[in-house]
Structure formats: structure tokens, C-alpha cells
Amino acid sequence: MINAEAVGWRVGGAQILDDVSLTVGAGELLGIIGPNGAGKSSFVNILSGVTRPSSGRIMLQGKEVTDASATRRARMGLARSFQTSALFDGLTAGENVRLAVQAAGSAVLSPFRGAGSATSEVIDSLLTRVRMPGRARTLARDLSHGDRRKLELAMALASEPAVLLLDEPMAGVSAEDVDGLTEIIGEVRDSGVAVAMVEHHMHVVLGLADRVAVLHHGQLLAVGAPPEVTGDERVQQAYLGEAL
Numbered sequence: 001m002i003n004a005e006a007v008g009w010r011v012g013g014a015q016i017l018d019d020v021s022l023t024v025g026a027g028e029l030l031g032i033i034g035p036n037g038a039g040k041s042s043f044v045n046i047l048s049g050v051t052r053p054s055s056g057r058i059m060l061q062g063k064e065v066t067d068a069s070a071t072r073r074a075r076m077g078l079a080r081s082f083q084t085s086a087l088f089d090g091l092t093a094g095e096n097v098r099l100a101v102q103a104a105g106s107a108v109l110s111p112f113r114g115a116g117s118a119t120s121e122v123i124d125s126l127l128t129r130v131r132m133p134g135r136a137r138t139l140a141r142d143l144s145h146g147d148r149r150k151l152e153l154a155m156a157l158a159s160e161p162a163v164l165l166l167d168e169p170m171a172g173v174s175a176e177d178v179d180g181l182t183e184i185i186g187e188v189r190d191s192g193v194a195v196a197m198v199e200h201h202m203h204v205v206l207g208l209a210d211r212v213a214v215l216h217h218g219q220l221l222a223v224g225a226p227p228e229v230t231g232d233e234r235v236q237q238a239y240l241g242e243a244l
């Protein structure tokens with residue numbers, strides 16, 4: 001669904017990413033881990049079109065998108081969530097989702113297309129998908145941190161993406177909400193979406209991911225099933241002292 005081929009990114013003389021090749025297939029969840037500053041967010045930015053790589057190419061559903069804008073990639077079925085919250089605090093959860101559905105409807109060929117259109121059923125079904133039924137009228141600013149992250153996920157799903165990129169979806173979320181979010185993200189993967197997820201909660205990544213990629217100093221140190229990766233000596237060295 002999405003392939004990075006030999007991606008490199010240099011900024012001001014620093015090699016932030018070096019020869020990174022990764023693939024995520026439909027219905028697969030790729031966990032991306034690595035120590036702070038390893039290049040994980042930079043890589044997600046390159047996949048989503050926020051940043052252009054200095055070398056290599058990005059393929060989305062078989063088409064090259066290396067130079068395509070983030071908007072064009074969204075039209076081609078890619079959605080992402082950001083590390084920082086992208087919600088409108090003064091609007092309700094339902095209004096936030098409505099905006100996302102309308103934005104998707106204007107950009108993407110979807111059943112929701114056209115209408116100033118987001119019906120309450122569509123909004124309710126997205127909120128139900130993220131286990132927030134009945135929260136449509138709650139102001140975003142009054143939601144718990146965990147519910148805010150779920151709402152962001154509902155908004156990312158509004159375009160019915162084929163590929164979903166998640167940058168630390170559990171950041172700052174309570175342990176109880178981590179379990180809920182983990183289940184929701186697993187269901188999204190099981191529905192056939194290709195999911196790439198950067199996440200620091202190691203037990204979540206190792207429990208949820210089909211494959212895990214480890215970035216270290218901008219290079220791909222290892223990629224494979226979770227037990228293969230945690231058993232890799234170079235990975236253990238990179239995380240020296242940290243429990244994997």
C-alpha cells in the first residue's frame with residue numbers, strides 16, 4: 001500500500017535519514033520505534049508529504065508520490081494524525097468530525113462526497129468506531145486526553161483511508177485509555193487499512209504490530225516480527241539499559 005524505497009533526508013549537512021526502505025501492506029500494522037532523535041517523525045513526514053526526501057522514492061498504492069503534496073496524497077487514500085493535537089477546542093466532538101468528513105468529501109471520492117453533507121449518521125458511526133458513542137455534543141476542550149486522541153483518530157478515518165500514519169497516538173494518555181486506543185487501532189488494521197505507527201509505548205507496539213521497524217541515527221537497524229526484533233543484539237545495544 002505504501003513503500004519507502006531507499007529514502008534519505010539531509011538538512012543543513014546533517015543526514016537525518018539514510019537509505020530507509022520499508023513497506024506496509026493492506027491490513028498490516030508496522031510499528032516504528034527507535035530512541036529519541038532517531039528520525040521517526042521525519043520519516044512519517046516524508047511518507048505523508050509534509051517533507052520531500054533528498055533521495056529515494058515513495059510509492060502509494062503503486063503510484064510514485066515522492067513529489068506529490070500532502071493534499072494530493074490524502075486524495076489518494078493516505079491519512080495521518082499528528083503528535084500535537086489538531087482539534088478545534090471550541091467546537092463539539094461531532095462538529096470536529098463533521099469538518100473532517102466535509103474536508104474528506106471535497107477531496108476524496110467517497111460516499112460522503114458532496115453534501116455540506118456530513119449526516120449525523122456518518123458522524124455517529126465514526127464516533128462509535130472510536131468507542132465514543134453519545135459524545136457528539138461534548139466540547140473538544142472538555143474531553144479527557146484519551147478521548148481527544150480517539151477523536152483525532154475518528155477525524156483521520158473520515159476519509160476512509162487505505163493508509164493511516166499515526167505519530168505517537170498514545171502520547172500522554174492514561175494507562176486505561178492506552179488499552180482502548182490499542183483495541184481501536186487494531187480494529188482499523190483488521191478492517192484492511194495499512195497502518196504505520198510511531199509509538200514509544202513499547203508493550204503496545206510489540207503487542208499490536210505485525211512487524212516492527214527500528215530506526216537508529218536515521219538508519220533502519222532492524223525490521224521483522226516483534227520477537228525477532230527484540231531478540232536482535234543490535235537493537236538491544238541501541239536501547240542499552242531500556243527494557244524491550
Ligand SMILES: Nc1ncnc2c1ncn2[C@@H]1O[C@H](COP(=O)(O)OP(=O)(O)OP(=O)(O)O)[C@@H](O)[C@H]1O
Binds near residue numbers: 011016038039042043
Ligand atoms: N527540520 C529540521 N531541520 C533540522 N533538523 C531536524 C529537522 N527535523 C528534525 N531534525 C533533526 O532530525 C533528527 C530526527 O528527528 P525526529 O523528530 O525525526 O526524531 P524522532 O525519532 O521522531 O524523535 P522523538 O522520538 O524524540 O520524537 C533530530 O536530531 C532532529 O533534531
